[in-house]
Structure formats: C-alpha cells, structure tokens
Amino acid sequence: MNKNDYRDMWVFIEHDGETIQPVSLELCCEIRKIADAAGEKLVAVVVGTLPESETEKLMETGVDVILRVSGTGYGYFNVDAYANLFTVLCRKYLPTAVFVGGTINGRDFAPRFACRLPTGCTSDATELVWDPKTTDIEFIEPAVGGKMMAVITVPVMRPQVGTIRPGTFKYVPTGKRPCSVIEETVDFPEAEIRTRVLDFKADDFDESLNIADADVIVCVGNAVKVDSLPKYRELAALLGGKLGCTRPVFDRGVLPFKLVIGQSGVVVKPKLYLSFGVSGAVNHVTGMQDSGCIVAVNKDPDAAIFKYCDYGIVGDMDEVCEQMLRHLRR
Amino acid sequence: MLNILVCVKQVPDVNLVKIDPVTGSLIRKGVPAILNPLDANALEAAVQTKEQYGGTVTCITMGPDQAAEALRECLAAGADKAILLSDRAFANADTLATSYVITSAAKLFGSFDLIFCGKESLDGATGQMGSQLAERFDASQLSSMSLLLAVDEAGKTVTAERELEKGVETAEAKLPCLFTVEKTNYRPRIPNLKSWKASRTAEITTLNSLSIPGLDPAQIGDPGSPTKVPRTYPPVVGESGHMIDEGSTEKNVDTLFELIADVL
Ligand SMILES: Cc1cc2nc3c(=O)[nH]c(=O)nc-3n(C[C@H](O)[C@H](O)[C@H](O)COP(=O)(O)OP(=O)(O)OC[C@H]3O[C@@H](n4cnc5c(N)ncnc54)[C@H](O)[C@@H]3O)c2cc1C
Numbered sequence: 217m218n219k220n221d222y223r224d225m226w227v228f229i230e231h232d233g234e235t236i237q238p239v240s241l242e243l244c245c246e247i248r249k250i251a252d253a254a255g256e257k258l259v260a261v262v263v264g265t266l267p268e269s270e271t272e273k274l275m276e277t278g279v280d281v282i283l284r285v286s287g288t289g290y291g292y293f294n295v296d297a298y299a300n301l302f303t304v305l306c307r308k309y310l311p312t313a314v315f316v317g318g319t320i321n322g323r324d325f326a327p328r329f330a331c332r333l334p335t336g337c338t339s340d341a342t343e344l345v346w347d348p349k350t351t352d353i354e355f356i357e358p359a360v361g362g363k364m365m366a367v368i369t370v371p372v373m374r375p376q377v378g379t380i381r382p383g384t385f386k387y388v389p390t391g392k393r394p395c396s397v398i399e400e401t402v403d404f405p406e407a408e409i410r411t412r413v414l415d416f417k418a419d420d421f422d423e424s425l426n427i428a429d430a431d432v433i434v435c436v437g438n439a440v441k442v443d444s445l446p447k448y449r450e451l452a453a454l455l456g457g458k459l460g461c462t463r464p465v466f467d468r469g470v471l472p473f474k475l476v477i478g479q480s481g482v483v484v485k486p487k488l489y490l491s492f493g494v495s496g497a498v499n500h501v502t503g504m505q506d507s508g509c510i511v512a513v514n515k516d517p518d519a520a521i522f523k524y525c526d527y528g529i530v531g532d533m534d535e536v537c538e539q540m541l542r543h544l545r546r
Numbered sequence: 547m548l549n550i551l552v553c554v555k556q557v558p559d560v561n562l563v564k565i566d567p568v569t570g571s572l573i574r575k576g577v578p579a580i581l582n583p584l585d586a587n588a589l590e591a592a593v594q595t596k597e598q599y600g601g602t603v604t605c606i607t608m609g610p611d612q613a614a615e616a617l618r619e620c621l622a623a624g625a626d627k628a629i630l631l632s633d634r635a636f637a638n639a640d641t642l643a644t645s646y647v648i649t650s651a652a653k654l655f656g657s658f659d660l661i662f663c664g665k666e667s668l669d670g671a672t673g674q675m676g677s678q679l680a681e682r683f684d685a686s687q688l689s690s691m692s693l694l695l696a697v698d699e700a701g702k703t704v705t706a707e708r709e710l711e712k713g714v715e716t717a718e719a720k721l722p723c724l725f726t727v728e729k730t731n732y733r734p735r736i737p738n739l740k741s742w743k744a745s746r747t748a749e750i751t752t753l754n755s756l757s758i759p760g761l762d763p764a765q766i767g768d769p770g771s772p773t774k775v776p777r778t779y780p781p782v783v784g785e786s787g788h789m790i791d792e793g794s795t796e797k798n799v800d801t802l803f804e805l806i807a808d809v810l
C-alpha cells in the first residue's frame with residue numbers, strides 16, 4: 217500500500233431523508249480544519265436524497281465535494297448494504313480517511329467495512345490532530361478510565377477510519393466553498409440483506425431526559441445517596457435546569473443512561489454546570505468541559521474536578537445542596 | 547441444538563489503576579484482573595438461550611495465561627466449554643488482529659449459530675469487536691440487543707429487541723447472528739457452590755499461534771495491527787478554579803450565588 221495514492225477526507229452524512237444527524241455536520245466542521253491542514257478535499261458522502269435546505273446546511277460547512285450515492289439496498293439502515301457500499305467506494309476512490317458519526321448505526325458498519333478492506337479503525341477520539349511529518353491523523357482519546365490520554369494512529373494503512381461521538385466537536389460552519397457533485401450508483405441486492413426491522417416503539421418522550429441542550433445542569437456523582445436525589449432534582453428545577461449524572465450512578469441503577477454525561481454518554485454545554493460528589497475523571501470531563509461556568513462541590517480538596525472548575529467548594533455535597541435550596545427559597 | 551459462542555475479555559479493573567506521580571506511568575501491580583463486566587451480561591444471555599432451546603455454550607478469550615480465570619468464571623456461570631488463546635505473538639493486537647485470531651480459532655470448533663459479545667470492554671473500550679467478529683464469521687449482527695425473543699432453528703432466523711437511541715426496535719436476522727448485549731435484561735447469575743467448584747478443575751482448551759492451523763503470522767499481534775498507540779500522556783489539567791472558602795457553608799453558598807449571578 218502506498219499512502220501517497222490516497223487523497224481526501226470523507227465524512228459519512230447520516231440522515232433520515234429529512235434532516236442530517238447533527239454529528240455528521242459537527243464532523244464536517246472539524247474535518248474541514250484537518251483537510252485544510254493536509255491540503256486535501258473534504259468530501260461528504262450522502263446516500264439517497266436530502267431536502268435542499270439540508271444540502272445547503274451541509275455546504276455551509278465548507279465541503280468541497282458531495283459524493284451522492286443511489287442504488288438498491290439503502291431503504292432502511294442495514295449493516296450489510298452500508299458495509300458493502302463503503303468497501304466499494306473506498307476501493308474506487310482511495311480516501312485517506314473516513315469519518316463516521318458514533319451513532320449506533322455508524323458504530324455498526326464502520327468497523328465492519330474497515331475489517332473488510334482491511335484497515336485500522338478507531339472510535340471515540342475526543343481530539344484530532346494532523347501530523348505534517350507523518351501525514352497521519354492522530355486520534356487522541358482518554359484511556360484507562362481517563363487516567364491517561366492515548367494517541368492512536370494508523371501509520372501504514374489507508375483509509376484511516378474513525379467513529380466520533382455526537383457532541384464531541386462543535387458545529388461552527390465556516391461558509392460555502394465551490395462544491396462539486398459526484399454521482400455514484402452502487403446496488404446492493406436486497407435479498408442479501410440479513411436483517412429486517414419488524415417493529416419500532418419510540419420511547420415515551422420525556423423532556424427531563426433530554427439534557428443535551430439544557431442551560432443549567434446539576435450533575436450528581438457516585439457519592440450521591442439515593443435518598444438525597446429529590447434535593448438535587450429540586451435544585452435543578454429551581455435553577456431552571458436539569459439533572460445529570462456520572463456513569464457509576466447509572467451503573468448502580470440509580471439514574472437512566474440518558475442522564476450520563478461524558479465520553480460514553482451525552483456531551484453537554486450548559487451555561488452553568490454544577491457538580492456534586494464528582495471526582496473529575498477525564499471520561500466525564502470530556503462531556504462537560506465546554507460548559508460556560510463550572511461549579512464543583514466535593515469533600516476531597518484534592519479532587520481532580522477542582523482543576524476543571526471555575527468555582528469550587530470543599531464540603532459535604534448534601535449540606536451544600538441544602539444550603540443552596542435554602543438560599544433559593546428565600 | 548444451538549452452537550453458541552461467547553467472546554469474553556479479561557480486563558484490569560481500571561477504577562483501581564493508579565498513576566505513578568513521579569514517572570506518570572500506570573501502576574498495574576496489585577490491580578485485579580476481572581471478567582469484563584459487560585461480558586457477564588453477554589454470557590447470561592447466551593446461557594438463558596441455551597436453557598430455552600438446548601445447545602452448548604462455548605466461551606473464548608484471547609489473552610495471557612491468567613485469562614483462564616475469566617473463563618472459569620464463565621464456566622461457573624453456565625458455560626459448557628472454554629477456549630483460551632494465549633501466545634506472546636498475539637500481544638499488542640488491535641481489534642482487527644484480535645478478531646482474526648478469535649475467528650480463526652473458533653472455526654476449529656464447528657460453526658456457531660449465535661455469537662454473543664459485550665458492548666465494550668473496560669480497558670480498550672473501542673466497541674468495535676462485535677462488528678469485526680461478525681464480519682469475519684460472515685454473520686449478521688444485532689448490536690445493543692436487549693432481549694432475545696425467539697430463535698427459529700428450522701427457518702434459520704432469530705428475532706430480538708434492540709435498545710436504540712430513540713426507542714426499541716424489534717428486528718429479525720438470519721443465522722448465524724452476532725449480538726452485542728445490553729445489560730438491561732441479563733443480570734448475571736450468581737454461581738452456586740457446586741458449579742463454582744466444578745469450574746476450578748474444568749478443562750480449558752488452550753491454543754497458541756502454532757496450534758491454530760493456517761494462522762497467518764502477518765495478521766496477528768503487532769504486525770497484524772494497523773492501529774498503533776505511539777504515545778500516551780497524562781491528561782492536561784488546568785490551574786484550580788477559584789476556591790470558595792468563607793468559613794461556613796452558608797457564607798460559601800452566598801458567595802457562590804454572587805459569583806454566578808451573571809450566569810443565572
Ligand atoms: C471506557 C470508559 C468510559 C467512561 N465513560 C464515562 C462517561 O461517559 N461518563 C462518566 O461520568 N464516567 C465515565 N467513565 C467512568 C469514569 O472513568 C469515572 O469512573 C467516573 O466518571 C467517576 O464518577 P464519579 O466522579 O461520580 O465517582 P467517583 O470517582 O467515585 O467520585 C466520587 C467523588 O465524590 C466525592 N465525595 C464522596 N462523598 C462526598 C460527600 N459526602 N460530599 C461531597 N463529595 C463527596 C469523593 O471525594 C469523590 O471525588 C468511563 C470509564 C471508562 C473506562
């Protein structure tokens with residue numbers, strides 16, 4: 217394999233025919249920077265058709281090329297057709313990198329086509345750096361429970377395949393550039409699709425579980441007592457915000473997964489983020505560090521969370537919470 | 547009779563790993579190695595399926611010799627057979643090389659109808675293994691599987707529920723099928739004393755790179771791994787924030803509200 221035969225960075229545009237998944241647009245914005253650094257084109261791979269307004273939004277991120285794919289087999293998401301599609305496209309166009317949003321679908325098919333090509337695949341990088349010396353992308357991510365940062369590279373093989381969690385990168389479109397369209401047809405025989413959707417029951421919509429856009433978040437950590445939860449809910453409500461938690465709180469079965477903030481959970485950027493009894497592991501911090509103002513309450517003065525906060529209070533979480541409630545009720 | 551495979555990994559309990567404050571390197575000494583927690587859920591799903599439909603549950607792991615302990619844990623919790631793939635040559639494998647070794651070895655034990663995996667490991671945590679194992683087994687895949695509803699052995703299909711971002715999907719897949727298992731409905735059982743005792747002396751089939759016929763040395767371990775970890779470093783943390791210390795909780799909270807007044 218000669219790395220120099222490979223050019224351009226791809227982003228898979230996941231959509232439902234009406235709207236593009238936010239993560240795909242976030243990726244276009246981030247990869248725009250990496251592609252510029254590398255002097256390569258940013259290519260958006262769109263399967264099926266998008267409404268004009270969504271195509272417009274996509275172009276605003278500065279894509280140079282839209283690779284528009286049509287064909288059989290893509291009517292509903294299935295790993296078989298998508299893994300085949302990216303194998304075929306990568307072999308034909310030889311991109312240096314393929315980025316896929318870390319949705320359940322993306323995490324299903326990306327490692328699969330990477331295996332078929334074969335090439336290296338990484339997931340959940342929180343930072344991307346293009347190294348001019350090696351021309352490789354450095355995928356940087358927290359490792360070992362956040363105690364270390366690991367740099368992952370694919371130094372020999374191409375393309376470099378990466379899935380990235382929603383919310384990891386910001387949606388900051390830098391504006392339209394001249395954009396060309398390539399039309400491709402890749403048919404996948406429907407008879408070869410091995411999975412079928414029989415039914416789908418949407419979760420009851422519960423606004424309190426939708427914390428990604430909250431202005432204020434009260435986050436409880438592993439130290440939270442189950443009996444104390446109502447206090448934190450009340451505090452969140454009085455501040456006009458929502459309750460969130462760290463992963464161990466979910467692991468203990470205390471709060472649902474949708475409230476987990478961090479690398480494996482939701483990425484949040486509230487104006488105010490208040491944590492109680494959260495130690496400050498990088499896995500959690502990557503999910504909240506872009507908050508406007510970070511307040512931390514922890515009984516351990518050496519807790520790592522104090523290194524990330526704007527304001528810190530050393531003390532018992534319940535005591536501080538109760539005092540805040542008293543203050544707010546005044 | 548279903549031929550069921552469960553892929554398990556032994557992992558360091560990362561919560562107990564400490565960093566040497568002087569060298570900045572990991573202190574692994576004394577950190578217990580455990581069965582990857584989510585693999586216990588995968589095993590439970592497999593054992594329940596066997597109990598309902600009949601069959602054999604085989605557990606397989608690639609890891610150092612000590613990983614036999616994780617397999618014994620699986621045997622105690624209902625697995626029938628265990629395979630350990632252990633060789634220095636397997637070390638430093640990424641998911642591509644790991645999935646290659648596991649499938650190459652598993653194929654020596656027949657063809658599997660159902661393959662169960664955890665959603666992700668505690669240490670590498672890429673969550674890529676399920677897809678890549680499915681690819682190499684040429685199997686269909688149902689990720690985030692929360693409830694196996696039915697196996698139709700004659701029709702060679704399986705139906706199951708999946709927990710997706712916005713709801714629960716019921717899907718049908720052709721056999722062979724690989725699942726990554728959600729823990730929601732598959733809480734691991736506590737082994738009874740008898741099965742625990744039996745697991746201590748049970749046979750574990752151990753294979754190395756030479757005992758897997760046709761294994762391509764270029765596709766295993768470090769040479770077979772396109773992804774590399776050129777370096778690690780401690781997370782960069784900033785200076786501490788402004789610590790509020792006014793002598794009492796009441797004063798601290800008053801001060802805090804003054805400081806955040808403009809945000810609220
Ligand atoms: C692959 C992987 C992915 C992960 N992803 C995530 C993720 O997305 N989100 C996430 O949150 N975690 C994640 N984790 C887990 C993460 O590494 C940490 O274990 C976790 O964030 C710690 O949660 P915590 O701070 O609530 O608990 P702990 O680390 O247990 O901290 C509890 C804190 O509470 C303090 N405390 C105790 N009692 C009191 C009291 N009475 N008053 C005040 N303070 C008190 C203690 O001093 C301590 O600092 C992940 C781990 C791995 C391995």
Ligand SMILES: Cc1cc2nc3c(=O)[nH]c(=O)nc-3n(C[C@H](O)[C@H](O)[C@H](O)COP(=O)(O)OP(=O)(O)OC[C@H]3O[C@@H](n4cnc5c(N)ncnc54)[C@H](O)[C@@H]3O)c2cc1C
Binds near residue numbers: 640648667668
């Ligand atoms: C910090 C760090 C970062 C890494 N980044 C990458 C990367 O970006 N890309 C990459 O390809 N590799 C990466 N690796 C290597 C990867 O962790 C190993 O290849 C590992 O053998 C399997 O991957 P996983 O632990 O991520 O498994 P996951 O995909 O998270 O595990 C899912 C399931 O696969 C099964 N499984 C996993 N490992 C085994 C095993 N050894 N034996 C049997 N079944 C198993 C289990 O059922 C498990 O629950 C990384 C490793 C570390 C320590």
